[in-house]
Amino acid sequence: MAPYTLTYFAVKGRCGALKIMLADKDQQLKENLVTFEEWMKGDLKATCVFGQLPKFEDGDLVLFQSNAMLRHLGRKHAAYGKNDSEASLIDVMNDGVEDLRLKYIKLIYQEYETGKEAFIKDLPNHLKCFENVLAKNKTGFLVGDQISFADYNLFDLLLNLKVLSPSCLDSFPSLKSFVDKISARPKVKALLECENFKKLPINGNGKQ
Amino acid sequence: MSGKVVLHYFNGRGRMESIRWLLAVAGVQFEEVFFTKKEQFDKLLNDGALTFQQVPLVEIDGMKLVQSKAILNYIAGKYNLYGKDLKERAMIDIYSEGLIDLMEMIIMAPLGPADNIQKTYSSIEEKAKVRFLPVFEKALANSSFLVGKQLSRADVHLLEATLMLQELFPSILATFPKIQAFQEQMKALPAISKFLQPGSARKPPPDEEYVRIVKSVLPHLFK
Numbered sequence: 001m002a003p004y005t006l007t008y009f010a011v012k013g014r015c016g017a018l019k020i021m022l023a024d025k026d027q028q029l030k031e032n033l034v035t036f037e038e039w040m041k042g043d044l045k046a047t048c049v050f051g052q053l054p055k056f057e058d059g060d061l062v063l064f065q066s067n068a069m070l071r072h073l074g075r076k077h078a079a080y081g082k083n084d085s086e087a088s089l090i091d092v093m094n095d096g097v098e099d100l101r102l103k104y105i106k107l108i109y110q111e112y113e114t115g116k117e118a119f120i121k122d123l124p125n126h127l128k129c130f131e132n133v134l135a136k137n138k139t140g141f142l143v144g145d146q147i148s149f150a151d152y153n154l155f156d157l158l159l160n161l162k163v164l165s166p167s168c169l170d171s172f173p174s175l176k177s178f179v180d181k182i183s184a185r186p187k188v189k190a191l192l193e194c195e196n197f198k199k200l201p202i203n204g205n206g207k208q
Numbered sequence: 209m210s211g212k213v214v215l216h217y218f219n220g221r222g223r224m225e226s227i228r229w230l231l232a233v234a235g236v237q238f239e240e241v242f243f244t245k246k247e248q249f250d251k252l253l254n255d256g257a258l259t260f261q262q263v264p265l266v267e268i269d270g271m272k273l274v275q276s277k278a279i280l281n282y283i284a285g286k287y288n289l290y291g292k293d294l295k296e297r298a299m300i301d302i303y304s305e306g307l308i309d310l311m312e313m314i315i316m317a318p319l320g321p322a323d324n325i326q327k328t329y330s331s332i333e334e335k336a337k338v339r340f341l342p343v344f345e346k347a348l349a350n351s352s353f354l355v356g357k358q359l360s361r362a363d364v365h366l367l368e369a370t371l372m373l374q375e376l377f378p379s380i381l382a383t384f385p386k387i388q389a390f391q392e393q394m395k396a397l398p399a400i401s402k403f404l405q406p407g408s409a410r411k412p413p414p415d416e417e418y419v420r421i422v423k424s425v426l427p428h429l430f431k
Contacts (some may be wrong), residue, residue, distance in 0.1 A: 024350065049302060049306070050306050050309075050339055050340065050343060051338075051339050051345055053357035061295050061298060061299075063298055063302060064302050065301065065302045065305040065306065066299060067301070067305060068305055071297075071298070071299070072297075072298040074369040075294055075297070076294065084282070084285065085271065086285075087281075087285075088271065088273060088278060088281070088282045091275065091277065091278035091281045091282070092273065092274055092275045094260060094274035094278075095276075095277045095278050096259065096260045096275060099262075108354065125261075128258050129259060129261065131382045132259075133259065164409055
């Protein structure tokens with residue numbers, strides 16, 4: 001089958017989780033990197049639903065909205081739970097990750113200088129929600145006993161948060177173990193150690 | 209696993225309104241528990257029902273679901289409002305995500321700083337006209353539905369979102385004839401027609417009292 005195609009900027013941004021998931025599922029990904037100058041010309045923007053990247057192609061299916069992409073890949077690659085009940089809980093978890101990601105994005109792009117200290121101080125209040133879920137589930141995953149797209153999404157966000165605040169997981173043993181466990185999955189480990197992936201900045205403005 | 213569906217939220221639109229719309233379209237009856245005091249929210253919090261310390265909370269099929277998007281996904285899947293295959297579901301997700309982003313801006317506006325509200329509404333109007341509405345006008349060019357050949361949650365969200373926009377900007381759909389026609393077609397559906405009648409579970413636009421109650425029940429969000 002032809003590889004998936006991703007059109008995005010040369011950052012991890014909103015596509016870190018997607019790349020990690022595809023690597024772990026042994027799926028090929030062709031990448032079209034877009035420069036900021038190209039984007040500002042407007043030709044590509046005009047072809048994008050809601051005028052935004054990333055753009056993801058699965059054959060003739062063209063997707064926008066990073067969470068829609070994750071859900072689609074979750075359905076295709078057995079990463080969306082074993083039944084409707086698990087799928088619902090995975091949605092709940094992914095939406096929780098998205099809430100925290102939006103706060104992180106707001107910090108990075110709007111409030112980095114003025115809000116970093118307050119964000120880091122408040123971070124444990126958000127992380128404890130995920131800590132509680134992982135501690136209760138006891139499988140090393142957020143829902144059920146197999147990895148889901150919500151796990152990849154949380155993992156990616158936690159990697160970003162650890163760059164922002166290296167000690168942020170110190171008082172959360174289940175989250176720490178979660179990051180270690182997913183980092184050790186062979187294909188995830190290979191991606192994280194790959195130079196092309198490592199050299200990508202996390203965000204588009206150089207702040208992290 | 210049936211039983212009654214119970215919605216825990218404020219007596220207002222907020223992030224529960226899209227859930228009310230979807231349940232109404234699916235023909236599902238529900239009960240509502242309205243927050244008026246902080247103690248009610250705190251009790252749910254202490255009972256461990258709010259995984260992320262947030263509402264809405266919906267009791268359905270023996271589950272206590274939080275996160276409005278997750279709740280909408282579950283209802284849509286259960287009541288055949290989520291397309292016929294993987295491709296349709298993915299497209300419905302894209303449109304739904306966009307529409308929920310748009311409605312979120314409208315929902316949050318009255319809860320922000322009062323001195324900024326006109327600027328916020330101008331920004332919403334601009335984004336709606338330039339970024340959002342053209343997408344849906346184009347999608348409806350050759351079809352009665354946004355995705356596939358049957359009603360989906362995306363259609364319900366589009367109707368809700370455009371009605372919200374018209375409350376704020378009455379002439380906003382003037383240059384979007386396909387969306388106007390779509391609205392009329394949707395309003396003619398019996399379940400929607402009923403939901404739009406006075407006395408239904410549909411909530412009015414937020415007023416000062418609604419804003420006051422939200423801020424008193426969730427003071428930690430408005431420090």
